[in-house]
Structure formats: C-alpha cells, structure tokens
Amino acid sequence: MKTLAADTAQKTEQGRIVNDFSIQVATVNGSGSQSSNNVLMRSIFQMGVPVSGKNLFPSNIAGLPTWFTIRVNKDGWIARKKEIDILVAMNQQTAVEDVRSLPSGAVCISPVEFNLNTVRDDVKHYQVPFAQLANETTDEVKLRKLLTNMIYVGVVGELLSVDFKEVEKAIATQFEGKKKAIDLNLNAVRKGRDWAKEHLKKEDRYFVEPMNQTQGKIIIDGNAAAALGCMFAGVTVVTWYPITPSSSLCEQLIDYMHEYRVDETGKATYAIVQAEDELAAIGMAIGAGWAGARSMTSTSGPGISLMAEFAGLGYFSEIPVVVFDVSRVGPSTGLPTRTSQADLLFLNVLSHGDTKHLVLLPGSVAECFDFAVEAFDLSERFQTPVFVMSDLDIGMNNWMSDPFKYPEKPLDRGKVLNAEQLEKLGKFERYRDVDGDGIPYRTLPGTKHPLAAYFTRGSGHNEKAGYTERPDDYVNLMDRLLKKYKTAEQYVPKPVLNSTKDAKVGIIAFGSSDFAVLESQEQLQAAGLPTNYLRIRALPFTDEVRKFIDQHERVYVVEQDRDAQMRDLLRLDMPQHSMRLRSVRHYNGLPIDARSITDGILEQEKK
Amino acid sequence: MKTLAADTAQKTEQGRIVNDFSIQVATVNGSGSQSSNNVLMRSIFQMGVPVSGKNLFPSNIAGLPTWFTIRVNKDGWIARKKEIDILVAMNQQTAVEDVRSLPSGAVCISPVEFNLNTVRDDVKHYQVPFAQLANETTDEVKLRKLLTNMIYVGVVGELLSVDFKEVEKAIATQFEGKKKAIDLNLNAVRKGRDWAKEHLKKEDRYFVEPMNQTQGKIIIDGNAAAALGCMFAGVTVVTWYPITPSSSLCEQLIDYMHEYRVDETGKATYAIVQAEDELAAIGMAIGAGWAGARSMTSTSGPGISLMAEFAGLGYFSEIPVVVFDVSRVGPSTGLPTRTSQADLLFLNVLSHGDTKHLVLLPGSVAECFDFAVEAFDLSERFQTPVFVMSDLDIGMNNWMSDPFKYPEKPLDRGKVLNAEQLEKLGKFERYRDVDGDGIPYRTLPGTKHPLAAYFTRGSGHNEKAGYTERPDDYVNLMDRLLKKYKTAEQYVPKPVLNSTKDAKVGIIAFGSSDFAVLESQEQLQAAGLPTNYLRIRALPFTDEVRKFIDQHERVYVVEQDRDAQMRDLLRLDMPQHSMRLRSVRHYNGLPIDARSITDGILEQEKK
Amino acid sequence: MAVEAKSNRLGLSLADYKGAPSTLCDGCGHDAITSQIIKAAFELGLDPHSVAKLSGIGCSSKTPAYFMSQSHGFNAVHGRMPSVATGVSMANKTLKLVAVSGDGDTASIGMGQFVHILRRNIPMVYIVENNGVYGLTKGQFSATADLGSKSKAGVVNDLPPVDLCGLAIELGCGFVARSFAGDPKQLVALLKAALSHEGTALLDVISPCVTFNNHEGSTKSYKYAREHEVPLHDLGFVPFFEQLTADYEAGKSHEVTFHDGSRIMLRKTAKDYDPSNRDLAVDTIHKSARDHEFLTGLLYVDEKKPDFTKLVHLVDAPLATLPQDKIRPPKSALDEIMKSLM
Amino acid sequence: MAVEAKSNRLGLSLADYKGAPSTLCDGCGHDAITSQIIKAAFELGLDPHSVAKLSGIGCSSKTPAYFMSQSHGFNAVHGRMPSVATGVSMANKTLKLVAVSGDGDTASIGMGQFVHILRRNIPMVYIVENNGVYGLTKGQFSATADLGSKSKAGVVNDLPPVDLCGLAIELGCGFVARSFAGDPKQLVALLKAALSHEGTALLDVISPCVTFNNHEGSTKSYKYAREHEVPLHDLGFVPFFEQLTADYEAGKSHEVTFHDGSRIMLRKTAKDYDPSNRDLAVDTIHKSARDHEFLTGLLYVDEKKPDFTKLVHLVDAPLATLPQDKIRPPKSALDEIMKSLM
Ligand SMILES: Cc1ncc(C[n+]2csc(CCOP(=O)(O)OP(=O)(O)O)c2C)c(N)n1
Ligand SMILES: Cc1ncc(C[n+]2csc(CCOP(=O)(O)OP(=O)(O)O)c2C)c(N)n1
Ligand code: SF4
Ligand code: SF4
C-alpha cells in the first residue's frame, strides 16, 4: 500500500489541481445537510466555476445514509464523476466503507472521533472536532446537528480556498429574509473556517479559483423546469398523485401557478387536483383533455403501470393529455430514489392491443422546460396522450443551465371546430381523416351548435363516431392511427448531432445520459476513437435518426436500463441495420458517468 | 351478372360437392339460435364429418346481428373459411347485405317474406314460410321465435341430407334430460324437414355424406379446455372478474370444480373468489401464490392493463401466479366480441421497468388444456407470473379435438423448502442463486421453523431478502432474473414443426392461426410454393426457433395484430436475421383464414 | 303543467332530447330510466349543448347514447367514470354533467372513485342503474346484490350488499335518493331535483335486468321491487321558472329549495320524514334494510355543502376556452423567475 | 398478570416478537404502535410461525419489518394490500393475518379494496396508522385529513375527511375500534381483542407524523390528539387462557366474548355505551365529529357475522399444502368428462 509520504511527494510533483474534482458529503437524511451542501455548491458556482450537484438519498424520511456529490469542473462537465476526490465523511454508519472506496491520494475530512486515519493511510485525512465546535457554536442542543453541517462548509471552503464573500452570499440566498437563520449559519461557517485556518495544514492538491464560466447561468432541477414549461404552455388542468421522484414537479407547479396564474379578481385560471391514485389522476386529465383543457398529470413507474388502461382509451378514442414520467428504478416499487430510463418501451406501447404513443425525451433541464411546452401542442395537435419521460437524475438534481427561452410560437390548440366553423362546414365527422394526415377534427362539449355533439367511446367506432363492430371500420381506424403516428415524425423534436472529424463510429443516447456521453466523446477522442453522437429526443424516430445510422459502420446505443430498450426500438425501426447497433447499458441506479460509457465502448471496439 | 340457369347448368357439369362447404346462419342475438346451430353442427359431426363452428356475436345482450358459421370439411380443415356457400338468412336487418356478400352460385335459405330472390338471381334461393310453420308448430307465441330456429335446422338438414337419427341424438344431447324441450324441438325440426321434403326441389351441389373422421373426437371450446387443465393442474385459488371473452373460463371452472374438487365431507379443496376488479383479482392471486397456493386469474385486454403493477411485483419479488389472457380486439374496450393476438408484446413486458414475462401460446383446445397444466408447473418452478394467451376464437368457439390426455408428470411445486429441509440446511437465503439456474429457494408462511420467515417486498432486496439500495445488489438481482428467464427456454413448450419436401420458405405463426396456416400450406403447395411451418408455443423463444430461422431464406411471420409484434420479437431475438423475417398480418377482428395467409405470402413472393 | 307542453321554455320538443335507438333488451329497466331522463331534461328545458353525458362500461353505461344526442357524451372505461367526470367539470364548470353508471360499474370496480367523487362533491347527477348483476357480462352478482338473492342459475348470494345510499350519506353526499325504474312519476321528480342540485346528486335507481335478474328469488326483479317498495313520501317538483300552484302546497310536509330557486315538495305517506336529518336518514335506511323494505324517495339533502368548483376558486369562464393571454404568463414573468435562479 | 411475565405461554420472550430496527423518524407514532403490536402478540402468545404480516406502501407499511421477524411478511403495492391479504387467507386459512396500512394507503388509493375486504369479512387484523398525511412522500394531505387542518406549509385542507370507522360500520364490519398511538394501554387491549376476533377487525389508530403533521393547526398531532381524546370506556382484556379475576368485573358496564373465549370488559367513563348497537355507534361517531371530539375505544362489535373462509366452505387443511391426490382428480374423472363431450 502506498504510504502518505510517498503520496504527498508525488502530489507536489504533479502540482495543483484547480477547478477539476468532485466532493462527496456523506451524511444521514433528515439531518438538514441539504442546505449546507447547496450553500457550498452555490458558493463555487458564484465564483464562476461550473458545478453540478447530485443527491443520492434513501427512500426514507430520516436517519438513513445520504450522499451529496458536488462536481467542480472547469470544462463544464456536469455529469456524475465516478471517482471521489474529496470526501466529507459525516456519517459513522458508512464512513469506513466510504473511505475504502476512495482512490489513493484522495482527501478525507471527518470528525476526529471516527479515527478514519486508521482505515487507510494513502488518503489525506483532515480530522475535525466537529462535536466540540458545534457545542461552542450554540447552546441549543437541537441546533447542533444542523450547524455541524455548516461547520464542514467552513472547513471545506477554507481548504479549497473558496471565496468567503460568496459563501456569505449563498447563505443569504438559501435563507432569504430569515435574518436569524442567516446569522446562525454564517457564524457556524466562520467557526469551521477559523478552526481550519488555525489547525489544518493544507496537504492536498485541490483548489478552487475564480473563473467566468457561470455568468448569466441558472441552477434549477428538471422538475421545476418542467413545471415552468407547463405553466408557460398554458396548462389549465393538472391532476397528480404523490410519488417520488415526480412529486416535486406538481408541487413546484402549484407554487408557480399560485403566483403567476391567478387573475385580478384572485381567481385561478387553472385547477390542480390531488387525485386519490394514478388511475384517477389520468382519468381526470383525460376527462379534462376531452372537454378542451390543456391537461396533464405527472407520475413515475408504478403510476405508469396504473395508467395503462386509460392510456389506451386516450390513444384509441384520441384524447389529448400530457403525462410526465419522471422515471425511477423499477420494476415494481424498485428503488424509488434511484434513476433509470427503463420505462421507455413500456411507455411506447402502454396498454393492451396495438398501441403506439408519442414519447418526448428531454436531455437537460432546459429541455424539460421546452418539451413541456412542446408536449401540450403535440397532444392537442395529434389528439393523443403524449408522454414526457425524464428521470430522477434530471428531475430532482440541481443542474446549471442557460436561462430558458420564452416560447415564441403561439399555442397550437390543434384541429378544434367551433360553432361558426361548423356552421360554415355544414358537416362534422369526428373520426374522418379530412386532411390526409391521419388527424381528424374534434369539437368541445359546450359548443353551441346542432352539429357539434358526438359520442366518445373506447369501443369500436366509425368515422361518424357511431358504434361499430364492422371489420372494415376497425381496420380503417387502426390504419389511420398508424398514419397519425407517422405524421408525428414531422412534428416531434429532432435529434441533436455532435460530430467529430473523421468519425466512423456513432453513439446514440437520450435523456440524462447526454452530459456523460459528451464527456465520454472527449475521452474516446483522447483514446484515438473519434465519434459522432446523436441524441434522440422523441419517439417516433425521425429521418435524421435513420440517416445517422445509415452513415455509421457501428453505432453504440447508450442507455440506462438493463434490456437495451432504445437499441431494440432502433433495431425494429431499421431492421436492415440491426447488426451495427451495439449496446452500452448502465443500470445500477446511479446516474451514468462518462468513464463507464468510454470503457463500455472501447471494450467492444477491441473485439 | 350470371343468370341462375347458366349457373345451375354449370353446377350439374361440376357435379356434387360433398362434405366441403360452409354454412352461415344469420340471426339476432338473444334469439336462442345458439342451441339449434349446435344441433346442426353436432348432427354433421356425429355423421363422422369434420366440422367447426364459429360464432360472430355482438357486444350486446339481445337484438343485434349475429352470425354462426359451420364449416364442413372432409379434410379436417377447421379454420374459418372466407367464402360462405350456404346462407341461412334469418335476420332481416342484415339479410340484403348478407346475400350480396355471397359468392355466385351459393345457396340462400330465407323466410319467404324477405323476398331475397329480388336481390340476386345468381344465387340459389330456397324461400321458406318460417312464420307460418312456426305458428303451426306451437300456439305459445313466446316459443315461436325459438322454434323457428329448429325449423331451419330441419330445412337445412333435409337439403343437405343430414341423417335425421343424428339430429335426434344431437337434440337429446343438447337438452339432456329435459323431455318436454326435446319433444318440442324435435317436432319443430320435423316440421321443417317435412315441409322441405314436400316443397323444395334440391337445386344445389352441397351434400353431407357419412364419414368416419370424427370417431372418438370431442367438441369443446378453449375456455372449457383451459378450465379442465386448471382443475387437473390442481389449482387451489382462483380469482376472477367477469370480462368477455374470458368469463366462461372461470364460469366453467366453477362448475367442474364443484363437481370434482369437493371432498367426502362436502368441503372444497379450492377457493374461487369473484373479485371487485382485475387489480384485486391479480392481487388476490399473488397473495395466494405467495402463501403457497396454485393460484390463477383469468381476464382479457382491459384487465391485463389493470394488472400491470401487480405483474411487476410478481416478476420482481418472484411470486408464482398463472394469468390467462383470452385476448380480444383492443386497444381500450375495442371490440369485446372479436378475436385478436395484439396483447403479445404488452404481456411480455408488462409493468414499468425492465420486465420479461413467460408467455404460453396454446394453438388448440387441446393445448389450452395441456398448457394450463404446464403453466402452473412453470409458475412454481420459476416463481414468477406465467401468462397463457389464447384468444376469443380458441376460447369461445367450439372446436373438434382428440380427447385430452391425463397428465402423467406429477405436479412440479418448484423449489420450496419445508421445516425439515431448513433444519438440515441450517441456512436459508430467499434470493440466492444456489443452483446457478437463476432460480432461488422459497419457504411458505406457516412453515414452523425459525429459519423459514423472510420479508417479501417490491422494493430493492438483497439475497437475504433484506432491504437494499446498493447498486451492486440491484444489478445482481436484475441479472439473475434475466438468467432465470434464459433458463426458462429449456422448460417452456417447444415449437411444432410441419415441414414440406424441398421447402426453402418458412412460415412462423402461433395460437389460433394454426389451422389456417396448415390449410394455407396446402394452398401454397398447390401454387408451387412448398413451405415449412414452425408454430411457436411460448416466450421466451427456444433454440428450435432460432435454428428454423437460420435454415430458411425467407420466413413469413403470420399473426393476428396490426403491429407485427411476433415478427418484431423474433427480430429482437435474432437481429442478424431481421431481414429474412417478413410479416403477414390479419387484424380485422375475424378469425384468420387460410386464403388471407396464402394471398399475403404469394403477393410478397412475387416481389 | 309542463308535462303536456309540446315545446319547452327553449322552444325545444321532447324529440330534441332523444338519442339513438336503444339496443338493450326489451323491458330492460335502463330504458325506462332513459325515458325519464329525457322527460326531465325536456321539462326543465336544459340546453342540450351545455350538457355532458358520462358513463363507464356496462349495459347501463351504454344508455347515454340513447338520450340527448345533441349533447356530447363520453363512454369511458369500466368503473372510472367519476375521475373522467371530475376532469370534465374542472375543464368546463359551465357544463351540466349527467352521469349514468351501473351497480357493477360503481359498487364493484368503481368503488374507489365513487367514494372520492362524493368526497369532492363534484357538481353532477350520478345515476346508478342498479340491477344487482353485471348485465353486459351475463348476470354475475355485483356488490349490490342482496344477501340471499338467487341468481338465474339458482346460486344464492352470500355476501352482504353495499348500500349506495347509506354509503353516500356516510361520505357526506348532499343529495341522496333511491328510486325505481318502474315508478316513473317519482323518478322524474327526483331527476329534476337532482338536476337542480349544486353538488353531486346520487340517484340509486333499482332497474331490473329482465334477462338475468328478473326471476323468482331475485330481490331486484320488477315483481320484488313492486311488492316491497315503500315510498317515503309523494314528491312534487316546481322548477324555478314556474309559478307555485296551490295543489303543490296541499298536504306538503317538507320542502327543499335548490340554489336556482327550484323546489321539491314532500308529501308525507306513512310517517313524517325530514330529509335534512343525517342521523335519521342513516337509521331509516338501516331499518328498512333490516325489514327487507325497498325504501324509495329523497333520503337526504344538504344544500349548504360547497361543490368542488368553488373550492378551487376557478375563474368564471370555462378553463377549456381561455385565450392564450389568460393562460400563458408574459415574458416578464419568465425573466423574473430566471433572475431568481441565477 | 402476563404483562410482567418474562416468557409467555409458548415459552417465548418479548424479544422473540421483535423485528428489525426501525428506520422511521424518532418519535413517529408508527413506532409506538409497533411496540404495542409486539406486546400484544407476546402476551397473547401468538405463534410467530402462524402469523403473516401484510402491508401496502408507506412509512406505516414499512413497520411489519419492525415486528415479529420470525413471521413471514409481505410488503405489497400501494393501496392493494387487502387483495393480497384475501389471497393469503384463501391459500392458508390457518394463518393469523396482521395487516398494517396508512391512511393514504387505505383511504386514498386503497379505498376500493378496503371497502371490499370489509364486505367479504376476511379474517384479519387491519390496522390503519392514521396520520392524515402521506408521510413517505413528504406530507401531502390524505383522504383522512380533517376539514380545516393546516399543513406544515400552512395550506388549509378544504375537503371533508373519510371517517374509516363510520365507513367500516356502514359496510358491516364486525369489529371497529379507534385508538391513539399515544394511548398504549388502550391500544394494546384493543389489539388483543382484534387478534381474538374472527372476521376483519379494523383498528383506526391516530399515529402522529412528527416530521410532517405534528405542528400547531394540525388535527393529527400528539398535542391535538391528547387534548381532544375522549375514550368511550376503559378496557380490560382477558385472554381465553387466563382466569377471570375480580378486578376485571369491577365496574364493568359491558363485556364482549370472542370465539376463542377471550373477553374484553368495558368500564363506562362518561356515559354508558353499548358497542353492539350499530345505529348508536354511527350516531355517536357522527356526533363526535360534529363536536370535534377525538373519540376512542371499541366502537362496534358483532361476533355473529361469518367470515369469508366459512362462506367458501374450505377443507380444514390449508389449501397451500394439500397433496397432489387431493387436488388432481383421478384419470377416471377426465375420461368421464371426455366421454360427455364426444
Ligand atoms: C376493466 C374491465 N373489466 C371488465 C370488463 C367487462 N365488463 C363490461 S360491463 C361489466 C359489468 C357491468 O355491470 P353493471 O355496471 O352493473 O352494468 P349493467 O350491465 O348491469 O347495466 C363488466 C364486468 C370491462 N369492460 N372492463
Ligand atoms: C402506485 C403508487 N403511487 C404512489 C406511490 C408513492 N407513495 C409511497 S407511500 C405513499 C403514501 C403513503 O401514505 P400513508 O399510506 O398515509 O403512509 P404514511 O407514510 O403516512 O405512514 C405514496 C403516495 C407508490 N409507492 N405507488
Ligand atoms: S342484459 Fe339486463 S341490463 Fe343488459 S340490457 Fe338486457 S336486461 Fe338490460
Ligand atoms: S415521515 Fe412521518 S410517518 Fe414517516 S416515519 Fe417520519 S414521522 Fe413517521
């Protein structure tokens, strides 16, 4: 085992590592560490240095291990990084295992009582008397646990030379307005900083230095972004049932709507209903969509399973509704607080019988916003359920992003006929393909015209919406629905290409894998493998996707599931290219990282 | 338009058509025609002539059009035949359209009041004063409608020269024991026969002549067959919720169990619970399977959608349960009384997250029986939900079959440890892959041993069944489940091959398409295209399937859905052969027929 | 009285309230209820374009196709109509919701959503066409089948029935009535009252299934219902747009006035009954069950309970048709939010 | 008395009834209930190997992992535990089912199955750990949240609560009790009584969520419950295997004897209360709600109602372990059937 001495020597050779490392804070949930971690992250962000934060929390309310990872990266890589450089080991339950998993030469900050130095000596240990410092900070026993979190912020800040003014600013933002809280926390941070100044000798390579890479950027989680998208999409009826990791989408939407969607007279231009379960949530949303509202619901895996029957009704009787799936690890209850993309195939075919749903795949918080807007237009344009699948990683973690753009396109309410139009037309058949695009016209209940009414059913119906069991009527309907799905290829978000000179190898990914893939492309380039990368943003696939696969000898499909669902969907879309489609899967519940992708690809390249 | 004269001339040239035609009886549902149609069918069957009957009925209780088709075929083809040779047009609503759809030269028997002769003259019309005959048969007005049905049996029987003794026998069977009913109906049949003898001149080519092709055969519907299979599989807990076309499975099961599964003391060795809905039905079945019962539920499309969440729990926490999907036309309520195979893909991946279920695909009533037995063994062997997908055509129509074989294999209760075994082992870990086949051992609640208990959950669990969120635990579990699925390839029913000399072209089909494909093979042979036909009987696919595809230049996958789901599943299993897999789809809700398959294949062969 | 009028206050005729021809069995109780819905809507002069018809799945749930063909209708999935109704109500609170369900659709598979729609008090008329069986799937017992009732096959039901009215009152429903498809006079009055009520109005209407549950031994047959019906009171309904005539007042024991000014007069039959007394209602229902009485009439009313559209403080116009400027906040709003996130 | 005993009639110690350490928040009412379940099972001398623990999803539904680790447990899916319990009961009627659910798990998503399990009267103890919120998803209101109760964020609940006890009585449940996690003495007595009851025994236990619903303005906080609790009676439970001692009889107003001979003595507090009177029970519950009283005790018992295992006429041995010759009919049976089809 390398000794620390040797290690430090080596360090000094290699010199400083600036703005390129990851910090992991290990605590127990419910201990209030979230706010101090945010403060630490924001402080660095405010110094102009790109950061990202990932919270690895248990499906439990208090007392179980939680890890918060802050990645600091001057090049703007904000995906998860596999190796931890700096560990703040505050949780005795996991401390030993946490230290063991560190790479040699890493840094470990821990309560002196843990004696972690006895576990490994090839790691730089800073041992801090947190308990004592906490006692000195406050006499209120109940506050000590909380303030301990702020004390480590002070210690870490001092060691990394984080600008204290930024810490002060970050605390002010975090506890905005609450003077007492601000002072208390500032005081605690100072306590940690001063103690560190006095007692700790900097013996590691990690430093933060000011940059200007975060000017004008925002930090937000994907659920908040999606909520904003819904609000600016003009959503009017929202139904939901709480479930991790989707709850915070509707909960933040409630707050935003309350602030921005109440009229002069104090009345709401929306209705938000907490349903009794997901069957009811989507049932309400479908009823609302049928009646003309821009309606949505939001859920995660188990809720999607419960929505299957109604999803089929929406598809077959052509009712607009937007369904967010902030996906988590399944099957069943699975790992409610871990991330996954494994609902993809199920969403695409959700419900019994021949069914094909539109699915949007946001790859960033910005796209959570944009695609929310997009989703409502698509659902009303195509009169069908539209699923937006993000995941726990995008949805609940904090991401750096450019500010969102205000939608220029006016709302697309689709083919809705009002009384005047009916009068002009003198004729209305709910399910006739008038325009040859597979999309019929509809009317809304309440339309004051004798031609307006029609009867909606999930059973067999002809072009006039009349009940039928005729073989030809059924085939016509099903073929039209397929045509409609084909038409959608022209409307859904097109894929995004990131190409490299002379690349023969392609990479396809979607959703939250994006930043990791981009980073992996650099690693691959460095390893001598230039790649082109296409990020798919929706089902059905568009011609750009087909062209991309056409143009590459080998295409690696990177995804966060066990069964290579996206790879399979692509194979079914382009059977002639099945064999050039290879798979890189990551499905342990942690957000995907660049290294795993790079290794996964290089390994197969060897063969 | 050909005149009847010309037509009859031509007929006499061609001469008699014996035991090779189809009869369609058009009535309204709820009119009691079902029993007379059965009598007609049975009579011919008893003459030793292969027959099959298909009931095309509305999703309605009374008053809507219904068509019953009897196919008489000396070669034993019992699939649906597209063309109708003899129409019995008893339903005024549809009579004109029914007659129009007849091929030229066909026969039409109808009430004289309908004046169908005015509709077409290239069809041989026999016009019968049914009303008058009915009046003469009985004074009870309420009985007349019913007896009219028996009168047409007499007329048709006479025209086709069906042996009257067999009709008498069939009636006796139909109304077993009910003396009064037997006399009434016999009398009505006689009425029809005598009138026909007297007033009708036989001017068509169709005749029934005795054969010995049905000796020792039975007639039964697939749901009854499956019910019998369940009973002899030793099912102990049955839960269900009524839905067409699956209701009659459990309803007939109730009758059988009541007769054969009650012990000396009059107590039941089973529990059958009519649940409040399908969520509850599968929940109960899963609870029972967990507690050690051989449990099952039966449903159709909409019920499958509602079972998605529990199906995922069963897969992930490894609980045996058998689920019958007697599939009907979807999506949504769809066409509840029409047949379809379009649940296949959805069943295979049912529930959110990475899921793969075992699916058995019976292709005959005999296999409904055998696979029911098989399904319970598999579900306990693999500790997982097993789906048995038949469809309305197999499930609700009457099929000729060899008698079912009594299962020789003893029940396979799978890897269950009792108190003694636990004592010997001294150790028990619920989810450890002890044998390397991916299948762990389980214990049943009530096992009196300190080691027996474990905690079952749909959330993350390690080999000891302890709660976990560890990435490695999750990956291990998911990989083992995949291994278990792979192991199942060795256990599920192998495909059935029907090969032809020098065939280069292959056909793959499953379920109720079987008889139509076999018949189509002959038509193709006649058209100069020898084919080999492999009938798949389960998911996952077995090596025989892979070998078959390997060995053929082109393989036509015949299925009764819109989206070519089986073709796609095969492409995903053998991506290297994607392009040799072609598709023939039939999805108008009618049972598939040989001609449609033959045309579908020949058309693509031209290209 | 309106009953004789050829056209109603909107100048519409009875025919304007009819639907497609029924495909139900001749004599089905559901068809009888359909005609009373048509009659009530016609006599009240409902605007067909402001009515939304909702149902689940079942023979009963088919009936919205058989009345008011000028109104939009939605035949949803089995047991989940209440959630769809809730969504429709949120999207357009100006619509009058007329929902038809069956005992299986409501009391078996639909129980969860039924309970929660009552809890939310969504403004709608909720009619359960109760025949104690699943008609459309050929006569299996539903959750309202009475203990001891015999099936057509002779099987005796050994589970207690769910009493939808007792349940609704327990859940705080503000309008609870029970009636009989064979009692058109009472039914039409209750339908009009229900259509005038502001929250959820539950009508549990015994509606015999002539094909599967109308035999000896059935407790939901026409014969049984006729022999056991005990009307709590005679009813007279006076719509807000009609003068109160003396004959209404005659012998009235109680009167209920609805938000729109319409009233229903209760004339006592056997004993006096105050439909605003919740405990009395519950006890009376339980007693009638013990005595095997088929109790009909207006069992409970509470006109004070706010309906759900009030609780969510909706703007006056239907959400469905709000213009873009009302539902998409201005750019300034987004800028403000973005700032706060920097 | 058993309470002091180191080991029970099976020679097992209290420790033998414990489970894994709880991961719930310190002070969570659910943990308090867990300890009383352990105590009751120990003192009754339940055989851990004959107990099956069942739950849905939620903090409350996690608790079966925290008691009786020698019993099989099944943490099912959210809101659907009743169906799983029904299946378990059918598969092995010799098991004693102890089910734990939450107010969200039962009254929101689980309402349908809750109603139907009561209707079927599946033999089991059904404990609802009722905190008025969804704890595990961070404190949203559930369907039992009281009208006017304030959330931690200050939002006021504007929907009426589902009263699980009132509902259970309406649905004919034969054992209905309400208690409080902060009243261990009453709770353990009710738990023992519930464990001695033959059908479904519902225990609605107010169990404060210290993290999300224990603040000022909450009607499910420890403080509120303590201040508003009104016990209907004092309870004394005497298991069948114990002698009746004088002190039990003292001042008893009512007594209920269960099938196994165990008894529970009710000593009147304020007014006399007969728990066998259904109408009285309903009225009393409704009154307590009107008066904002938190009424606890044994609200209703009916020992005559047959449980579901009786209705299905099961053989005595568990279906789960019947040997092949009992469940696969002989070849002759198949032959006979085949003949009939020829
Ligand atoms: C999810 C689902 N399960 C089952 C069915 C089959 N089904 C159709 S109607 C019905 C019962 C209808 O009974 P009820 O609501 O009482 O109506 P009725 O026909 O008696 O008027 C059932 C079980 C279905 N359509 N959907
Ligand atoms: C189908 C489904 N929807 C939503 C969830 C998320 N979820 C988990 S627990 C819970 C509510 C639990 O509330 P309650 O039953 O009152 O238990 P408590 O945590 O309050 O004890 C919810 C909504 C889920 N697990 N499954
Ligand atoms: S089956 Fe019964 S409920 Fe259905 S239409 Fe016929 S009579 Fe009415
Ligand atoms: S969140 Fe509430 S219910 Fe859940 S464990 Fe904590 S205190 Fe108990």
Ligand SMILES: [Mg+2]
């Ligand atoms: Mg019914």
Ligand SMILES: [Mg+2]
């Ligand atoms: Mg709760």
